[in-house]
Amino acid sequence: MLFIGVSVLQYLQRGEITWPTDLYHRAVGTVSDYPTRPDAAWRKAADKLGELGASREGKPTPDFDLQGRVVKIIDGDSLSLLEAGGRQHTIRLFGIDTPEWDQPHGKAAKRALAKLVDQKVIGVVAVDTDTFGRTVGTVYLGQRDINLAMVESGHAWWFTRYAPYERHLAAAEEQAREDRTGLWAADDPVPPWHWRRNKR
Incomplete structure (x- = not known):
């Protein structure tokens, strides 16, 4: 009607x-x-x-999920961050894996991360929380991608298992291999995931 x-x-x-x-x-x-x-x-x-x-390309970063001062370097891919409010977080760098502490180049990787960020104020873009309760994320010092810097300097592998699409890490690792930078100066460096498996 x-x-x-x-x-x-x-x-x-x-x-x-x-x-x-x-x-x-x-x-x-x-x-x-x-x-x-x-x-x-x-x-x-x-x-x-x-x-x-x-x-992740070194351009203006998104808002950080966490910000604070690095108070401890645990190893080449883990650190402790203290927020201004007093809360402390353990951060696992996303997309990379560095040699274990008892593995060749393990101590060098820890020193390299310390040189980059120890006692400095950083920002973290969180990606996940792992089974140990650590925040997994990309660490920035200003606009510098520290995860990427560790791979570029030959102190870390691109962790393909957990970050298969981070192609900038793949390119950085390939360049470090070609230049025999850092751990790639050795003839046949053992990936840390193989090292951990063989230690079981």
Whole structure:
């Protein structure tokens, strides 16, 4: 009845019935316009992914999940961070794996991380929490990606098992291998995950 009433009213006013066509074009316009709208959900998600990706390329970083002073270097890929409020966190550097403390180059990797960040204020972009309760994340000193720096300097492997898509780490490891930098100066360095498995 409503449709009939609208049709009769429009016919009396305009001499023709156009409201079904008008309604159709309005709906099509709304749908086709959606992908280009700044508030589209896909655009917001893409912007966030781009922001996170840029953070790992040495460009302006996203907001840090944690910030504080490094109060202890545990090994080449783990440290303790003390927030301004007094809360302490253990941080496991995401996407890299360094030699174990009893493995060749293990102590050198720990010294390398200490030289970069010990007693300095850092930011952490958290990725996960591991089974030991540690925050797994990318560590930044200013805009410098410390995880990447450890691989570039030949003190860490790209940890493909847990970070298969971090291609910048792959490229950094490949370059360090070619240059025989750090642990790659040895003829056949043993990946730490193999070292741990053989120690069991």
